[in-house]
Amino acid sequence: MQGCGFRGHDESVDYKNRGNYIELINLLGRMNPKIGSILEKAAKNAKCTSTEIQREILKIITGIVRDKIREEIGETKFCILVDEAIDESNKEQMAINLRYVDRDGFIRERFFEVFHIKNTSALTLKKEICNVFNQYHLLIENLRGQGYDGANLVDKGLNSNIRGDAKGLYLDIKSxxxxxxxxxxxxxxxxxxxxxxxxxxxxxxxxxxxxxxxxxxxxxxxxxxxxxxxxxxxxxxxxxxxxxGVPDFDDCYTRVMLSPVDGFRSFSLCDICSLVDKYFYYHDFSQEEKEDLMRELYRYKFDVLRHGQFQNLDFLHHLCQTLARTMKSVIYPLIDRLVRLVLTLPVSTATTERAFSGMKLIETPLRNKMENDLLANTMVVYIERDIALGIDT
Structure with missing residues (x-):
């Protein structure tokens, strides 16, 4: 969890520094007589201290961490944050973070995977991302946004001569x-x-x-x-x-209408419904739900203004958490869904940048030959240590 190396240069019994893993086990043995006795009496082939066992333990912990992240996401909508960097061994590494809103209304940005890529073309990125989705049963229909480090990925994608992306890029530029x-x-x-x-x-x-x-x-x-x-x-x-084309600003930019600032001063039923019916989230609501949303918003407007816990809220994520805490999310499920969809959209790729900062601490010049699986597993446990620490041994 501290990103330290497991193995030592020499792990033989007579060597003075046998690596962090074995030295920490021996320290526990000296501090706890029961553990020390087991280590002394155990057969040489049953000490569970070999390199293979070390990696297997790390792999199991990483699997549990990813399973907990996957469980936390459930069937909610999520976004991916993707970035790339050159590691210590001069290989291109791509990191994937998942952004979503958990059941308690908190925004989560979890580090999920890192892997080596041969190039950063759009075709390669799509293939690798789809592989991650398939491996961990992440549904593509629940994906609601993607965040990339545009400068690096776009430039290198063009250098890879992926002509099929040129038309799409042109349409994006003409927006x-x-x-x-x-x-x-x-x-x-x-x-x-x-x-x-x-x-x-x-x-x-x-x-x-x-x-x-x-x-x-x-x-x-x-x-x-x-x-x-x-x-x-x-x-x-x-x-x-x-x-x-220039959008209609009276209708298009209405996310602020959900803001709880100043006693929901910006709240507007018609504009919020337009947000769902015409623009960003029309696929996330059925026609019947769109009609129900107006009635739900009308009741919601008068309810929250009289509720003490909804006063003096500063940000939209505070509103989402309060809806969950007061169980108003059950009373107003469509509003809760809309708020979560807005919060799910990525605003930056800073999380992936922090992940690569962690990678630099883990893959040092003395550890620049780490295999991809070992690097990924170590990074997951190191970065998502709050989940790893909660694992019941």
Missing amino acids: FDFVFVLFLMHEVLGISENLCQTLQKNDIDILNAMNLVSTTRINLQQIRDGRWEEFLWSVIKFCESNDI
Whole structure:
């Protein structure tokens, strides 16, 4: 669980440092006379300390951790977060994290698998992801979103000459969402450039860096408070001049209508129903459920405003947790489903970046010949240690 190596350079009885696994067992034997007695009396071929046994124990624990994650997901909708990195042995590794909302309303992002890939083309990624889905019985129809490190995966995918993806990529580029994000990133990166350059210097000036952090934050807030309409107009003008469709903002961007901030001030029955009926989630609700949703929202609006536990909620995930805790999710199942679907969508690939940080701690220059299965099993137990610690031995 600490990402330490199991084996030693020499695990023979006379060697002074036989590796973490055997040395820890011997330490337990010295601390507990019963364990020490068993280790002394056990036959050489029955000590369960061989390399094969070490890996088998790790594999069993990893299997239990993955089973618990799979059980936690159940039949709920989920998203995948995918990223790639070069490991210590200069091999391309791809990590998969699963994002979902558990039965108690908490957002979970669990590290699930890492494996070596020959290239990062779209065809290879699709094949490997499908293999993981099939192996662990994850239903593709429950997948509601995918998050990738776009810069690396897209560039390398194009270099792999996968012509079949070119048309789809062109359609994505010719979308309002792509243009919006492109303009927004241009604004954000332009504002934060000085701060980024300062933080990367070896002789960093802490006082100036702190001032830049404050200034950058104020500038970013100004986009939201005073320049948002101007920014949005520039995006719309670009789209119109390049024959890119512009959505109806009065209907399309209505996720905020579910927000519990300021006593559900933004709550709007019609806009929320449009979110389900016309845009993002129309496949997740039957026609009958869409009609029932309006009636459910009407009752919900008056109910939660009078319920003390729903007051002073700041974020949507707090609302989801409160619905589960108060059992209102049973009374308003369609609203609970909609809130969970919104929360399931990925917002970043930071979880996979943290997973690769863990990989660097595990696969060190002295352990750069680890097999893929051993690396994956060690990473799962290390990163999801809260589940591993709960295993009943």
